[in-house]
Amino acid sequence: MTVSATATAEVLLPIEEPARAIRDSRPLSLITCGSVDDGKSTLIGRLLWDTKAVKEDQAATLHRDSGKQNDLGLPDFALLLDGLQAEREQGITIDVAYRYFSTDRRSFIVADTPGHEQYTRNMATGASTADLAVLLVDARAGILEQTRRHATIASLMGIRQFVLAVNKIDLTNYDRARFIEIVHDFKEFALTLGVKQITAIPISALKGENVVYDGRASMPWYDGPTLVETLEKATTRSNQTVGFRLPVQRVSRPGESFRGYQGTVAGGSVKPGDSVVVLPSGMVANVTKIVTFDLVRNAAVAGDAITLVLDRQVDVARGDMIVAIDSQPMTGRGFDAQLVALQPDGIEPGKRYWLKSGSRRQRVTVEPVSQLDLKSSKWNTADKLGMNAIGKVHLTFDEQAIFDTYEQNRTTGAFILIDPDTNNTVAGGMITGRRSELGGIHKDDQRVLLSLPADLAEKIMATALFADRRQDVDVRHTSVGRAAEILADLDE
Missing domain, CATH: 3.40.50.300 (P-loop containing nucleotide triphosphate hydrolases)
Structure with missing residues (x-):
């Protein structure tokens, strides 16, 4: 029985749900x-x-x-x-x-x-x-x-x-x-x-x-x-829209025989035997064990706090990200983003801020591009963003950055900007994509795709030829099947 609320009602009875309702x-x-x-x-x-x-x-x-x-x-x-x-x-x-x-x-x-x-x-x-x-x-x-x-x-x-x-x-x-x-x-x-x-x-x-x-x-x-x-x-938002993501928060070494990488799974799932890549280094390994505080797991999904054990010694540090080999995030030094300015001084063009995303903190230069006019719903050109402004910006990093788009993953696609002079959080932002002029996998780009053994690719990237162009090259470790899909995509 449903009881309607009226202007004089003081006691309202609960709605009776059908017996078959599932919580x-x-x-x-x-x-x-x-x-x-x-x-x-x-x-x-x-x-x-x-x-x-x-x-x-x-x-x-x-x-x-x-x-x-x-x-x-x-x-x-x-x-x-x-x-x-x-x-x-x-x-x-x-x-x-x-x-x-x-x-x-x-x-x-x-x-x-x-x-x-x-x-x-x-x-x-x-x-x-x-x-x-x-x-x-x-x-x-x-x-x-x-x-x-x-x-x-x-x-x-x-x-x-x-x-x-x-x-x-x-x-x-x-x-x-x-x-x-x-x-x-x-x-x-x-x-x-x-x-x-x-x-x-x-x-x-x-x-x-x-x-x-x-x-x-x-x-x-x-x-x-x-x-x-x-x-x-209503439906809940899922972090399963991308492959496995583990932002590393801590490297655990309680003894000589154990080395694990701790963090909260930010997307996808993982199980023993899966191949993963450590970013930004690009080192490949296989998962041997998934450990939690009280047991060994046979799988982990988004939201689980885990310690991941790999089958080989790789260089992993706090701020790195361990990801699925066949579904990797974007890497590069230039990204497009949208943000909300949170402090009275707003966002200053060309100023270097600290950008924090997950456990990773990096230096970044912010270039405002446009600001949303809430009255006309139009994006107007802007060279500075004041407090509470909603703007589009270009982000340029001093070193390689790792992101998904915010639409794909809220955890790995979000960030805050910190003023290095005051330590105030000056903006919260969302990654919308990688800067198109810096490359990436786009059909409109003029680019060359090389399929090489991993060791040879690393040696080529270490040569003087790429010393000043490293940020323009997107190195991705993929499975044979994924490489075939990319090549087929290019032929269309």
């Missing part, structure tokens, strides 16, 4: 974002309240802290998220607040992110790990610039599932025409971001309509899913 074991990570005062904290508070995630002592504290309750006899749900004193005094969200709740079908990790422009960097932090974004819009105000900024950052962070929650619909007398207008405006903007998976829901976070319980009593014209029903059906 999804993978938690869904989501963020709420949007402009200030759109009701993000209230929405999450309502989710926690109606899914019975608020314990009795928390509820008592909430009633006490709420002071005068609203006309519905309910506490201030936003206080479940706004824990900082400054947040409660000003009635705004400043920091990212993470909360956990679950239904009979699934568990969730939700991040409440700030709406004010000066806290955009906090919103970017929450989006970096999310599978889905709930974008709130005040039904009275419609789509604002900060709404566009948050949607853009979420899409840059690889989020492809959006819920457009048109909140405070009750304050427009449940105006269906207004809801349709806002949905149309957002979908037009979303096309410029390449976002197509959008579920639009009219809600009242305060009253709980179309959040956990349906709002048909007030909105008979809406027959779509509630917010919780949408979240239960």
Whole structure:
């Protein structure tokens, strides 16, 4: 039985699910974002309240802290998220607040992110790990610039599932025409971001309509899913889209007879007997053993913390990456990226920063190329990026760098920039590709592909002929089958 929420409801019964419902074991990570005062904290508070995630002592504290309750006899749900004193005094969200709740079908990790422009960097932090974004819009105000900024950052962070929650619909007398207008405006903007998976829901976070319980009593014209029903059906992002990736965090040598390489698998899977390559050196080896803290494994997948043992002595150090031999990341000294500037001084052209990606830290020069105009949704030429700017840049490294595109792998395609003078994190970015003018496997490039024995290739690369051109050459160790595929691709 489904019980509709009404303006006078104080006790709401849980939704009865079919007996055959199967619980999804993978938690869904989501963020709420949007402009200030759109009701993000209230929405999450309502989710926690109606899914019975608020314990009795928390509820008592909430009633006490709420002071005068609203006309519905309910506490201030936003206080479940706004824990900082400054947040409660000003009635705004400043920091990212993470909360956990679950239904009979699934568990969730939700991040409440700030709406004010000066806290955009906090919103970017929450989006970096999310599978889905709930974008709130005040039904009275419609789509604002900060709404566009948050949607853009979420899409840059690889989020492809959006819920457009048109909140405070009750304050427009449940105006269906207004809801349709806002949905149309957002979908037009979303096309410029390449976002197509959008579920639009009219809600009242305060009253709980179309959040956990349906709002048909007030909105008979809406027959779509509630917010919780949408979240239960959403998909989680996978790190299996690329081959095996192990950023090395530590080399373990507890004794003379053991040498292992420790880290968290950032993509794909591995098992004993697999051939791998150590980057950037290019040394090839085979996996003999996969060890965890308490046992020997016969396989490891993305997210597993492991110690990898190889069949030969190879030079591996912290910051190197061990990868599948037939599915390697990009290597080179020049990459294209998109980033969000996080500090008042912005990004200075030509300045050398520290770039940190995983356990690897390298010197890099940043050249701004363009900046996104959130009002026109166009990329305009820019030679500097100010605070909160979203820009495209060229990255030039002092030595070989290793990346996947962010679209393929969030872990090996993301980075932060650190100012060497202040040690402040000045930007967070995503790799979009290797600089085309520096080569790579592209059908349009003028290039020569040589298939050589590994030892001979290394000797040729060590000669004076390539002393000043090493960054222009892409050396890839591949299996015979993969080499045949590349050659067939070139012949097309």
